[in-house]
Amino acid sequence: MSPVSRGVSAEQRHQNAGQDGPQRTPVPRFGHGSRVPGWDESVDLSKDPAVVPDPETTPVPEALRQEIERAMAKYPDRRSAAIPALHAAQRLHGWCSPEAIHQVAAVMQVTPAYLTSVATFYDMLETRPELQDHHDVYVCTNISCSLRGAGDLLDAMVAAAAGHHDVHVRAFECLGACDIAPMASVDGEYIGPLETGDAVTVVEDLRAGRPVFEAKQLRYRKCADPEVAQQEHEG
Amino acid sequence: MKLLFDGIDEPGLNTLNVYERRGGYQSLRKALAMEPEEVLGNISDSGLRGRGGAGFRMGQKASFLPRGEMDKYLVCNADESEPGTFKDRELMQKSPHMLIEGIVIASWAAEIDRAFIYIRGEYALQADILEAAIAEAEKAGYVGEWILGSEHSLKLVLHRGAGAYICGEETGLLDSLEGKRGNPRLKPPFPAIEGLYHGPTLINNVETLCTVPHIIRMGGEQYAKIGTETSTGTKVVSISGDVQRPGNYEIELGIPSREIIYGLAGGPPDGREVKFWFPGGSSAPVLTKDDLDIPYDFDSLAKAGSMLGSGAIIVVDESHSVLEVALKLAKFYAHESCGKCVPCREGTNWTVKMLRRIQAGEATPMDLDIMASVQEQIIGNCLCVLGDAMAMPIGSMVEKFRPELEAEIEAARERAGAGDLEAVIPLGVADEHAGPVPVH
Numbered sequence: 001m002s003p004v005s006r007g008v009s010a011e012q013r014h015q016n017a018g019q020d021g022p023q024r025t026p027v028p029r030f031g032h033g034s035r036v037p038g039w040d041e042s043v044d045l046s047k048d049p050a051v052v053p054d055p056e057t058t059p060v061p062e063a064l065r066q067e068i069e070r071a072m073a074k075y076p077d078r079r080s081a082a083i084p085a086l087h088a089a090q091r092l093h094g095w096c097s098p099e100a101i102h103q104v105a106a107v108m109q110v111t112p113a114y115l116t117s118v119a120t121f122y123d124m125l126e127t128r129p130e131l132q133d134h135h136d137v138y139v140c141t142n143i144s145c146s147l148r149g150a151g152d153l154l155d156a157m158v159a160a161a162a163g164h165h166d167v168h169v170r171a172f173e174c175l176g177a178c179d180i181a182p183m184a185s186v187d188g189e190y191i192g193p194l195e196t197g198d199a200v201t202v203v204e205d206l207r208a209g210r211p212v213f214e215a216k217q218l219r220y221r222k223c224a225d226p227e228v229a230q231q232e233h234e235g
Numbered sequence: 236m237k238l239l240f241d242g243i244d245e246p247g248l249n250t251l252n253v254y255e256r257r258g259g260y261q262s263l264r265k266a267l268a269m270e271p272e273e274v275l276g277n278i279s280d281s282g283l284r285g286r287g288g289a290g291f292r293m294g295q296k297a298s299f300l301p302r303g304e305m306d307k308y309l310v311c312n313a314d315e316s317e318p319g320t321f322k323d324r325e326l327m328q329k330s331p332h333m334l335i336e337g338i339v340i341a342s343w344a345a346e347i348d349r350a351f352i353y354i355r356g357e358y359a360l361q362a363d364i365l366e367a368a369i370a371e372a373e374k375a376g377y378v379g380e381w382i383l384g385s386e387h388s389l390k391l392v393l394h395r396g397a398g399a400y401i402c403g404e405e406t407g408l409l410d411s412l413e414g415k416r417g418n419p420r421l422k423p424p425f426p427a428i429e430g431l432y433h434g435p436t437l438i439n440n441v442e443t444l445c446t447v448p449h450i451i452r453m454g455g456e457q458y459a460k461i462g463t464e465t466s467t468g469t470k471v472v473s474i475s476g477d478v479q480r481p482g483n484y485e486i487e488l489g490i491p492s493r494e495i496i497y498g499l500a501g502g503p504p505d506g507r508e509v510k511f512w513f514p515g516g517s518s519a520p521v522l523t524k525d526d527l528d529i530p531y532d533f534d535s536l537a538k539a540g541s542m543l544g545s546g547a548i549i550v551v552d553e554s555h556s557v558l559e560v561a562l563k564l565a566k567f568y569a570h571e572s573c574g575k576c577v578p579c580r581e582g583t584n585w586t587v588k589m590l591r592r593i594q595a596g597e598a599t600p601m602d603l604d605i606m607a608s609v610q611e612q613i614i615g616n617c618l619c620v621l622g623d624a625m626a627m628p629i630g631s632m633v634e635k636f637r638p639e640l641e642a643e644i645e646a647a648r649e650r651a652g653a654g655d656l657e658a659v660i661p662l663g664v665a666d667e668h669a670g671p672v673p674v675h
Contacts, residue, residue, distance in 0.1 A: 074392045076306075076349075076432055079414035083397045087356075121416040121573075123398030124356045138357070142318045143517055143563050144475040144549055173400060173567055174318035174517075175357050178475030178549070179482040188359035219360055223325065224482020226499070228240050 038098060040129050050105075050112045058106035064092055068107045078108060082118045086125050094134055095126035123172070134166045135206050138185040141171040144178035148193070153182045156196035160203045167203055180218055190218035236461065238449045238469050239442065240485040243329050249364050251371040254332040260377055262448035266340045267385040274344040278447065280455030282467035286322075287312055287403075287440030288516065288545045290533045293447075297345045297437055299427035306434040307347045310412065311338055313354040313361075313441045314396055314403040317516035318567065319547035322471040323441035325483050327354070327361040330445070331368035335391070337444035339378060340451055343387045345437050350389055353408050356397040366393050400571035404619045405438045406430075407573065418575045419619035440545075442471055462488035466532035470546050476512075477503045477552035486531065493527040496550055503552035510553045511635070515544020517564055518624030520631035540631070557636040558643050561629055562590045568625035579622030582613040586629060596651025598644050607633045 028036040067088045071081035085108055089100040096119040098112075105112045119125040139154045154171055161167040175190070177183050183192025186202060191213045194202075198213065205212045214220075222229065247253040254260070266274045279294025300307060311334065315323040327334060338350050354362045369391055372378045380388045394412055401407040402417040409431050411417035430436025446468060450458045459467045466488040472495055475481040479501030486495060496502060496509065503509060511521040514531070520541045522529070529535050533543045551560055569583035589606050592598040610626035610633075617623070633640065 075414075077413060080394070080412060082414035083356075083411070084395065087395070087397065117416055118414065121399060122356070122396070125397050141563075142567060143560060144319055144481075146559075146563050147476045147549075147551060147555060172357075172398075173570060174316060174320075176315050176321045176324050176355070178319055178321055178473065178547075181475060181481065185357060188357075190360070219328070223240060223244050223329075224480055225237075225240055225484045227237060228243055228485075 041098065041127075050102075052109055052111055053102055053106040055106045055109070058102060060103045060106055061092065064088055064103060065107050068104060072108065079110060079114075081108065082110075082115060083122065083125075086115060086119055090126060092132075094132040095128065095130040097129070130168060131166050134168050135187050136185075137161065137167060137169040137187075137202070137206075138172035138175060139169065140173070140175045140177070140181070140183055140185075142174035142178075144174070145181040145183060148181040149196075150182040152196050153184070153194055153199065156199035157184065157202070160199040164203060164207065167206060177218060179224060180216075180221065183218075186212045191216045192218070236469060236487055237485055239326060239330075239333070239445050239471055240483075243325070248330050249328070249332070249368060251332060251368070251375055254330070258452075259332055260336055262451040263336050263339055263377060264383060266343055266451045267383055267387060271344050271346050274340060274451065277450055277455035278341075278344060281450040281458040282455075282465070283443065283446055283450060283458070284466065284533060285440055286442035286446070286470065286546065288317065288518070290543060293439060293443055296427060296439075297341065299425070300345050300347075300435045300437055301428075302346065304346075306349070306432065307345065308431040308434055308436045309338060309342045309345065309347045309350040310405075310408065310431060310436055310438045311350065311352040311441060311444055312403065312405065312408060312438055313352050313358070314408060315358075315441070315545075316355055316400045316403050317518060317545045317547060318564075319475055319513060319516050319549040320473050320545040321475075322473045322483050322546065324358060324361055326441055326445050326471070327358070327365055331361075331365045332372065333445045333448060334365070334441055335368060335372050335378065337447035338391065339382065339387075339389055340447050341437065341439065341444055342389050347437065348388050348390065350391045351412060351431070352391070352393045353402070353412055354393060354395055355402070356395050362393060362395050369393060399573075400567075401573045401619070401621055404621065407619065408438070409436065416573070418573050419621075421618055442546075463530070463532050463534075465534050466543075470531075470543075472531070473545075473547040474500045474550070475547070476550040477507070477509075477555070478550050479504050488532040489530045489535075491527070492522075492529050492531045492548075495531060495548060496527065500548075500550070503550065507552040507554055510551050510555065511557070511632075512551065513547070513549040513628065515542045516547040517549060517567070517628060518542075518620075519544045520627045521635065523635060556643065557632050557639050558590065558593060561632050562587070562594065564628060565590055565625060568621065572621055576617035576619075576622065578613045578616040582609050582622055583625050585609055586625065593640070593644050594647060596644075596647035596649070598647070600641050600644060602644070603633050603637060603640055 028039050068085040071084040072078040085104045089104045090096055093100040101112045101115050105115055119127050139157050141150045157169045161169045175185050177190050180192030182194055189212055283293045284290045313323055342350050378389055378391050396402050399417050402411045404419050406420035407417040426436040426438055461468050469485050470488050471483050471485050473483050484499045509524045511523050513519050513521055514536050522541050529539050536543045565586040569587045572579050572583045574580045589602055610630040613622040613626040
């Protein structure tokens with residue numbers, strides 16, 4: 001067993017992962033039925049350290065290649081594009097899967113291990129299996145939101161999403177919207193203040209493909225400062 | 236007095252047209268007509284202190300950068316992730332051109348031709364708005380080569396992060412921008428000497444840079460007349476938690492804190508009282524209801540043993556327990572510790588464990604002393620201040636609310652059925668395999 005996996009088997013990890021999200025990608029299996037090892041790890045730790053992939057032999061979707069190359073061109077050092085590139089690959093694959101990492105590594109000409117070190121550091125880069133087309137619901141559970149009932153909101157959101165495999169609800173650290181506490185970020189759209197009853201509406205809107213809870217979107221919120229509001233009134 | 240928030244809710248202010256109609260980019264024209272030294276002189280005269288947390292004087296920081304032509308960088312820190320802080324979000328969303336104008340002026344003052352805005356990945360809407368605004372500004376010639384026919388050129392790139400509190404720390408941010416894990420670096424060398432891609436780098440917060448156009452418009456000395464002598468100007472304060480009207484308010488530095496918490500935000504709901512409050516984000520040592528009359532400025536808050544930090548006030552009223560807030564806080568820092576320095580990595584996790592022990596009824600009042608000493612051993616012993624950012628507020632809670640925490644320990648022990656002395660394992664045989672103490 002590889003020392004890096006810290007004694008936790010892929011199976012255990014899989015079970016643990018199931019606790020905060022019911023959805024899972026199908027497990028790839030060999031013809032005789034056993035799992036393809038490393039399918040749920042960003043990098044297969046049982047193999048020798050991977051070298052920089054050969055771009056000639058690594059198929060990369062054209063749109064992804066172009067997006068990564070555009071990102072690399074913006075910086076004096078191409079490695080600066082690691083986060084944007086992984087984001088792009090995650091949008092395509094649903095998570096930073098071994099395949100996604102391999103493709104990014106081939107375009108950026110870095111080792112998969114380097115990209116894995118980046119992917120495992122950041123909360124928004126998923127290193128656990130996710131469906132390709134899934135919705136991310138981040139519920140803020142930091143201090144200001146907690147004071148206003150974020151714990152109950154998270155429970156309600158998890159309950160509302162139960163059974164919907166494409167809705168991935170997770171607790172998140174301060175999202176920088178304490179003025180609308182308790183709040184959630186649904187596919188990047190900030191909504192709040194939410195009540196526990198709103199959780200069902202959020203999931204329904206997502207499933208119906210509607211803009212999520214438009215009435216409570218942060219983008220339409222006015223500044224709280226009364227003098228600003230007064231200026232507007234006079235103007 | 237409104238500077239940054241002047242007309243902030245005007246529809247379409249995020250577009251170049253409306254921003255220009257309101258007098259936007261006039262400060263840039265004025266600055267480009269001056270020599271860089273004169274622009275820097277204005278910023279220094281204004282006494283503007285960094286709005287991101289450390290409160291370091293911007294003019295002084297910019298003057299540390301070597302002069303002359305070389306690869307120098309300006310990085311705008313838009314990674315706003317200090318719990319309780321959401322001022323930059325509103326500024327970037329509603330007035331992105333104000334930030335761009337500030338960046339172009341500041342880069343002229345420090346003779347920098349390459350700038351990055353590092354925005355946290357969660358701010359998707361704000362990043363989209365900023366990207367559109369940068370494109371507009373480039374088209375209008377406010378960003379790019381030979382800006383408005385002057386000698387100043389600037390390439391501005393928006394960089395989205397991916398969710399890590401530590402990337403708000405300036406050297407962690409630089410590593411992240413270079414495409415690595417966001418681990419803080421050893422200082423010195425400070426970023427002003429060796430920062431991004433080993434080049435001298437000026438790092439400023441969004442609000443700080445947004446203030447620059449106003450300083451140039453008014454003149455540095457005029458700006459310095461607002462606020463107090465050592466805390467000049469206005470500040471956008473984010474107030475949240477147990478208040479009736481949470482939100483961003485622009486205040487003149489030096490007004491009594493009570494005026495912000497009760498006057499502007501309406502105080503706690505349902506007539507409850509303030510129990511304690513964080514004056515500058517969750518990293519600031521807490522103050523109590525007796526401290527409400529402290530003037531809200533850098534030095535008064537420092538004198539009171541806390542800090543202005545990012546200007547985010549979190550109010551906790553009497554309906555919440557200290558323990559619950561402390562645990563939330565410690566869990567956050569334990570999650571966000573990058574793991575590079577031992578005191579922070581272990582200290583934050585130890586603190587969570589000790590607070591959980593209290594909750595589970597397994598703690599004794601002695602644990603509070605151990606907890607306080609762990610906090611002391613974190614402070615000042617790491618490369619960055621993430622560990623300190625937990626240690627300071629937790630230490631202040633143990634100090635100021637010790638009786639409540641002791642009562643909490645007792646109550647939890649009784650709940651757990653351990654209040655009975657005989658049920659407690661005698662000291663020295665805590666290890667269950669040790670067997671009974673031999674009686675002689």
